[in-house]
Amino acid sequence: xxxxxxxxxxxxxxxxxxxxxxxxxxxxxxxxxxxxxxxxxxxxxxxxxxxxxxxxxxxxxxxxxxxxxxxxxxxxxxxxxxxxxxxxxxxxxxxxxxxxxxxxxxxxxxxxxxxxxxxxxxxxxxxxxxxxxxxxxxxxxxxxxxxxxxxxxxxxxxxxxxxxxxxxxxxxxxxxxxxxxxxxxxxxxxxxxxxxxxxxxxxxxxxxxxxxxxxxxxxxxxxxxxxxxxxxxxxxxxxxxxxxxxxxxxxxxxxxxxxxxxxxxxxxxxxxxxxxxxxxxxxxxxxxxxxxxxxxxxxxxxxxxxxxxxxxxxxxxxxxxxxxxxxxxxxxxx
Numbered sequence: 089x090x091x092x093x094x095x096x097x098x099x100x101x102x103x104x105x106x107x108x109x110x111x112x113x114x115x116x117x118x119x120x121x122x123x124x125x126x127x128x129x130x131x132x133x134x135x136x137x138x139x140x141x142x143x144x145x146x147x148x149x150x151x152x153x154x155x156x157x158x159x160x161x162x163x164x165x166x167x168x169x170x171x172x173x174x175x176x177x178x179x180x181x182x183x184x185x186x187x188x189x190x191x192x193x194x195x196x197x198x199x200x201x202x203x204x205x206x207x208x209x210x211x212x213x214x215x216x217x218x219x220x221x222x223x224x225x226x227x228x229x230x231x232x233x234x235x236x237x238x239x240x241x242x243x244x245x246x247x248x249x250x251x252x253x254x255x256x257x258x259x260x261x262x263x264x265x266x267x268x269x270x271x272x273x274x275x276x277x278x279x280x281x282x283x284x285x286x287x288x289x290x291x292x293x294x295x296x297x298x299x300x301x302x303x304x305x306x307x308x309x310x311x312x313x314x315x316x317x318x319x320x321x322x323x324x325x326x327x328x329x330x331x332x333x334x335x336x337x338x339x340x341x342x343x344x345x346x347x348x349x350x351x352x353x354x355x356x357x358x359x360x361x362x363x364x365x366x367x368x369x370x371x372x373x374x375x376x377x378x379x380x381x382x383x384x385x386x387x388x389x390x391x392x393x394x395x396x397x398x399x400x401x402x403x404x405x406x407x408x409x410x411x412x413x414x415x416x417x418x419x420x421x422x
Contacts, residue, residue, distance in 0.1 A: 091149040093158075094130045095266045095289055096258045101130075103253075108137045108146055113200075114251050115226035118208070120239035121255030124290030128167075130255070131204045131233040132157060135165045138231065139198035153198050163197040169206035170338070177338055178404070179207065181214040188218055192227045201230045208234035209241035209402060216243050223249040238402050257287025271296055283367050286350065304340065308347035309371060315348075315418060316381045323415035331408040334401065341407070342398060349394045355379060356387040390418050 092101055107113045113134075119127040136147040136154045139162070147154055156162040166187045173183045187203055195201045205211070211219065223232065223246065234250060236242060264282045266289060267273060273281070273296075284305075285292035295301045311330075315323050334341045354366040354375055368375065382390065397414040401407060 091147055092133050094126050094133050096262045097126055097130060097255060100253055100255065104130075104134050104137065105146065108134070113138065113231060115230060116223050116232040116234070116250040118234045118236065118239060118242065118247065118250045118252040119255055120236050120252060122257050122288060123237045124285075124288040124294070125255045125257055126289060127235040127255050128204065128206060129290075131202075131235065132160075132165075134231075134233070135162075135200070135202040135204075138200035138202065139164070156197075164195040164201040165198075165204070166202070167204045167206065170210050177210070177335065179205070179211045179215055181212065181218055184211070184215045184218055188222050191222055191230050191232075195229055199229065201227075202233070203230070204233045204235065206235045207237075209236040209238040211242075213243070216246060220245055220249070238399070241402060258289055259287065263287065263289050263292060267292060267296075280370055283369050286367055304343060305347055308344040309351060309368075309374065311344065312348050312351050313374065313378065315415065316378055320415070323418075324412065327408065327411040327415045330411055334407040338401070342401065345394050345398045345401075349391055349398075351375070351378075352387050352391045352394065355382065356384060356391070359384050359387070393417055 094101060104113075119131060121127060133147065136149070136157045139153040139157060140147040141151040141153050142148040149155075149158070153162070157165050160167065168179060168183055168187060170177070170179060173179050184205075191201060191203060193201075205219075219232075220243070232250070234242065234246070239247070239252065260282050263285060264278060267278055267281060281292040281295060284295070291301075311326050315326055318326075330341050330344060350367050351371075354368050354371075355378060357363070357365050358375060358379055363372070366372070366375065393414055397410050400410045
């Protein structure tokens with residue numbers, strides 16, 4: 089039995105345990121679903137399963153192969169991501185060329201060569217076409233995992249060469265259980281993180297390891313309040329700030345828009361349902377002060393507008409144009 093670090097996703101785990109045991113792993117998969125729900129963890133688990141020395145255990149988690157993959161220093165397991173790309177905004181041909189070249193070679197250290205492309209939807213067309221050529225002529229003992237929160241942004245020919253697997257958000261019980269078993273948390277902190285992550289366990293773990301993540305959330309909420317209460321001029325200042333940041337750290341801006349969506353959701357819930365259902369339980373006072381800024385229809389519309397803007401940014405729409413348009417439309421009172 090493979091020792092999984094992945095939490096939840098029982099159907100996916102069962103599928104790959106069977107595939108590894110029966111030597112029936114495909115050459116390419118698309119893992120799609122919300123950010124930070126376990127796609128990367130699962131891909132690394134499978135890489136361990138394919139390379140583990142103790143095959144009686146599928147992936148023991150203790151052998152040199154498993155340990156090197158866990159530490160991300162294995163010679164045959166490569167991760168390509170926007171964070172280590174040249175321009176931090178897209179994954180270009182220069183980011184994939186070397187790894188695609190060695191993908192035609194036999195594994196050097198283990199039994200399988202595994203390539204994981206995170207945020208695969210951010211590949212340029214040139215990079216996508218280079219990957220496509222590799223997928224059209226797959227080498228033995230080479231497996232690709234394309235991870236994305238936006239499967240529709242992948243070119244159709246790549247999607248047709250891969251098996252697509254959906255990763256859902258986790259239920260709160262699974263998140264809470266994982267956090268309580270692996271971290272020493274007060275009941276208050278456990279409840280807050282479980283609620284805030286909204287089924288994205290990776291976010292909760294990152295927040296525990298990086299205080300800056302909660303500070304980033306606080307910044308995003310301050311900007312949200314500014315946009316709702318500060319008028320059009322302040323709104324455009326926020327747009328300019330986020331546009332400039334996007335070129336330096338796109339993840340920060342995408343996270344900011346996610347927090348805005350979550351705040352709008354909570355405001356809508358406070359108008360319609362039980363306040364115990366809100367995510368931002370530590371921001372109840374701020375939410376109450378904003379409750380009269382929008383009616384229910386405007387709140388629902390604004391959620392859609394922020395989600396649309398997020399998709400546009402991922403589709404490489406000019407950030408300032410996208411965000412200025414959002415500010416102008418986000419609230420009929422602005």
